[in-house]
Amino acid sequence: MTLEQPNFLKLLCATRFAEGLPNKHLQCLCRGARLVRLSAGQTLFREGETEPDVFVLTSGHVRLSMNVPGRGAVDFLSAGPGDLVGWSGLISDGRMTATATARTDSVLIALSGQCLKEACEHDPQLGFVLMKRIAQVLSQRLLSTRLQLLDLFAEGTSA
Amino acid sequence: MITPFPSSHPHNPWLAHSVRIQRVTQETPGVATYDMAFDDASVAESFQFLPGQFNMIYLPGVGEVAISISGDPGQRGVVPHTIREAGNVTKTLARLPLNSSIALRGPFGSSWPVESCVGKDVVIVAGGIGLAPLRPAILHLLKHRSELDELTLIVGARDSSLLLYPERYDDWRAKGMNVLVTVDRADESWHGCIGMVTAVLDRLWLRDASKTVVMTCGPEVMMWYTVQTAIRRGIPSAQCFLSLERNMNCAIGLCGHCQFGPEFLCKDGPVFCFDRVASRMKVEDL
Amino acid sequence: MSHHTSIQPADVSVAGLLRTDDLQQLIDALIAAGYDVIGPKIDQCAIVYDQITSVNQLPRGWTDLQEPGRYRLQQSDDSKYFGFAVGPHSWKKYLFPPQSIVSTATRTENGWQFSTDAPPAPRLAFLGVRACELAAIEIQDRVFLHGPWVDPIYKSRRDAVLIVAVNCTSAASTCFCSSTNTGPRCRSGFDLALTEIAGGFVIETGSESGRAIAARLPLESVTEHHHAEASSARAQAEAMMTRKLRTDDLHDLLLGNLKHPHWDDVATRCLSCTNCTMVCPTCFCSTVTDVSDLTNDHVQRERKWDSCFNIDFSYMNGSPVRNSIASRYRQWLTHKLASWQDQFGTLGCVGCGRCITWCPPGIDLTEEVVKLRDAVHANSEDPS
Numbered sequence A: 001m002t003l004e005q006p007n008f009l010k011l012l013c014a015t016r017f018a019e020g021l022p023n024k025h026l027q028c029l030c031r032g033a034r035l036v037r038l039s040a041g042q043t044l045f046r047e048g049e050t051e052p053d054v055f056v057l058t059s060g061h062v063r064l065s066m067n068v069p070g071r072g073a074v075d076f077l078s079a080g081p082g083d084l085v086g087w088s089g090l091i092s093d094g095r096m097t098a099t100a101t102a103r104t105d106s107v108l109i110a111l112s113g114q115c116l117k118e119a120c121e122h123d124p125q126l127g128f129v130l131m132k133r134i135a136q137v138l139s140q141r142l143l144s145t146r147l148q149l150l151d152l153f154a155e156g157t158s159a
Numbered sequence B: 001m002i003t004p005f006p007s008s009h010p011h012n013p014w015l016a017h018s019v020r021i022q023r024v025t026q027e028t029p030g031v032a033t034y035d036m037a038f039d040d041a042s043v044a045e046s047f048q049f050l051p052g053q054f055n056m057i058y059l060p061g062v063g064e065v066a067i068s069i070s071g072d073p074g075q076r077g078v079v080p081h082t083i084r085e086a087g088n089v090t091k092t093l094a095r096l097p098l099n100s101s102i103a104l105r106g107p108f109g110s111s112w113p114v115e116s117c118v119g120k121d122v123v124i125v126a127g128g129i130g131l132a133p134l135r136p137a138i139l140h141l142l143k144h145r146s147e148l149d150e151l152t153l154i155v156g157a158r159d160s161s162l163l164l165y166p167e168r169y170d171d172w173r174a175k176g177m178n179v180l181v182t183v184d185r186a187d188e189s190w191h192g193c194i195g196m197v198t199a200v201l202d203r204l205w206l207r208d209a210s211k212t213v214v215m216t217c218g219p220e221v222m223m224w225y226t227v228q229t230a231i232r233r234g235i236p237s238a239q240c241f242l243s244l245e246r247n248m249n250c251a252i253g254l255c256g257h258c259q260f261g262p263e264f265l266c267k268d269g270p271v272f273c274f275d276r277v278a279s280r281m282k283v284e285d286l
Numbered sequence C: 001m002s003h004h005t006s007i008q009p010a011d012v013s014v015a016g017l018l019r020t021d022d023l024q025q026l027i028d029a030l031i032a033a034g035y036d037v038i039g040p041k042i043d044q045c046a047i048v049y050d051q052i053t054s055v056n057q058l059p060r061g062w063t064d065l066q067e068p069g070r071y072r073l074q075q076s077d078d079s080k081y082f083g084f085a086v087g088p089h090s091w092k093k094y095l096f097p098p099q100s101i102v103s104t105a106t107r108t109e110n111g112w113q114f115s116t117d118a119p120p121a122p123r124l125a126f127l128g129v130r131a132c133e134l135a136a137i138e139i140q141d142r143v144f145l146h147g148p149w150v151d152p153i154y155k156s157r158r159d160a161v162l163i164v165a166v167n168c169t170s171a172a173s174t175c176f177c178s179s180t181n182t183g184p185r186c187r188s189g190f191d192l193a194l195t196e197i198a199g200g201f202v203i204e205t206g207s208e209s210g211r212a213i214a215a216r217l218p219l220e221s222v223t224e225h226h227h228a229e230a231s232s233a234r235a236q237a238e239a240m241m242t243r244k245l246r247t248d249d250l251h252d253l254l255l256g257n258l259k260h261p262h263w264d265d266v267a268t269r270c271l272s273c274t275n276c277t278m279v280c281p282t283c284f285c286s287t288v289t290d291v292s293d294l295t296n297d298h299v300q301r302e303r304k305w306d307s308c309f310n311i312d313f314s315y316m317n318g319s320p321v322r323n324s325i326a327s328r329y330r331q332w333l334t335h336k337l338a339s340w341q342d343q344f345g346t347l348g349c350v351g352c353g354r355c356i357t358w359c360p361p362g363i364d365l366t367e368e369v370v371k372l373r374d375a376v377h378a379n380s381e382d383p384s
């Protein structure tokens, strides 16, 4: 699924995740980057497996699911262009907490978790900027999850 | 001292117009659209409303309930209301046969700022039955599609069976609106997006955030975070509009029930610019 | 017939002196002009407003002792007709009745027919309207007549009323109309105004209808001495008024502290009994419900006074928005003293003190404002 080397710098800075990062940081991110193309139905990673890369979706639709015995794979969230998936690799041991499957043909930039970690250790400023971005992504996802949890549409709304 | 202004409504605001339930369309379980036709031809002719305004639907002997008009503001004669069975009035209404005689007072309240959308990009964010009060704005904007730049509708629902007006989305798309649908819970049959409308708004491509107008209707919590997301994306809060809901009894600003701080939701709202109500939306039990 | 909008201070002039013994002639003149006269009288140990035809029904020689949570009538040492302040009633019960029919529905072969026809409003002459009450009527005029929608019931009743004001010559301990700038002097908004002095009443007129009534009275000319006596009687009311309310900072103080813990403090004392809203001459909240006959073929839409202290007042989607007493007291006080200013360009309080007197636990809004202000300031001065 790996392709010829495209211009990662350009691709990446067009995503919401990397938008506005200074050039030197973008270059660090692109070190060891590769492009991943998935066709509809293909799985990017599986819950419980170790995944060394972190992915930024540039186009398409990837769904996250968790396996529930008796119910099978339960889809709980969609990721779209600009979204970050597989971030566990940066923070914990890289064991995935969900399965990611492409619903439509999708293109992702895979950033090497190892390279990123090293770059962050080496340049704490980059590390801070990157962690701030990830924290933002996670806080948005947490909010979204909470709103889903509140089951807002279950009772009366404006009519 | 304020100088009193003359009443702009010579009509007795308590006088109801008799209407017939001309058609009922089941939308989702417990939600149906009732097309009301006026008995009096001259009322039918003169009745006009602005997108976002509401009527008091009246079942004599049962009571009144405030319902947003969900039809095309350009259409005369028949007024559709999409209604969820919730209280006494709406449950009784759901049991009435076609052609039953009921009544309405209206239209009341403020409207979506469709006039100020000319030359702008518009993002409409609807949750659950909140799409109903937005539908007149959608139909109006589609009719004036060429006067806008981007036009996007983000629809959220609990699951795909609870989506409102799903059979219209393709028509709306064909008329030039980008319709994005997302659900909280997906079953096997759902191939679309899963997650909150805020997540969809987060990744929506914006041509020019500073020239984007947001209109949102749905649960208050959803509207709040929709506007927060819009603001984070660079959309000015003064260009974000939402429709609030409180207990309404008289609809003419005289009974006091629907107060929200200094606002009477029935006459100052239900549609507000976010800036006007923001400071009060997170005050508990207001 | 008086027309409220035509009454301007510029119209006010002294018409003459009516001797105490001739007061009945005023009542007779009002009745002769086609009015039912409503005035103060004693009922169940309180001075209330009711129809009167004779001066003998007036509470002559009685005064009211008022304190937070306390009201008592007492014989006074003079024999004044109007030597008391205000009681549990206000004139709003005639202009905005506690119960009224806003519309009716009748089932016919051709479906429901609706009507808002109402019997003609009674022509009432209010006798003994105090300055704070004139102000309260003016405030309700703004609510019911000067918004985008006019309430037809209030309008027809308001148009049919003639107002005979009375200048207070004493004040209750609960009064604070000087603070709200609504009294004790009656300056406008009346057809006739009386100042009671020894031997008679100095009569002012404030409108054509007032002048027409005055013309039928056996008035004597007012001497320098009468004038002096009248102003000192009025000054006495001012001098007796001890209660104060600082108003300049109310709007931001209250709306800027919606989450202040002081609301919970009031909530430990407030019973949410609705008394304060029922006695208040400016409170205008109501609820309309359907009342049908047994056949369900005739339905009336009945409007009744309601209160923001009732738990189901804010009901929405099956549960009340204002579930706690703290939130309901906060709604009441912030509305009266703050958001009312945004809505109607004036305070919603005229300083009549009724809500203080008739509150069972004696909660005093002027004191609650002071407590909140002190708490807010103490906090902001906190060095931490």
Ligand code: SF4
Pocket: C276, C279, C280, C281, C282, C283, C336, C348, C349, C350, C351, C352, C353, C354, C355, C356, C365
């Ligand atoms: S709030 Fe109290 S003092 Fe003020 S007008 Fe109402 S009853 Fe009178």
Ligand code: SF4
Pocket: C269, C270, C271, C272, C273, C274, C275, C276, C277, C309, C355, C358, C359, C360, C361, C362, C363
């Ligand atoms: S403040 Fe007093 S009168 Fe008003 S509701 Fe509370 S207890 Fe009753």
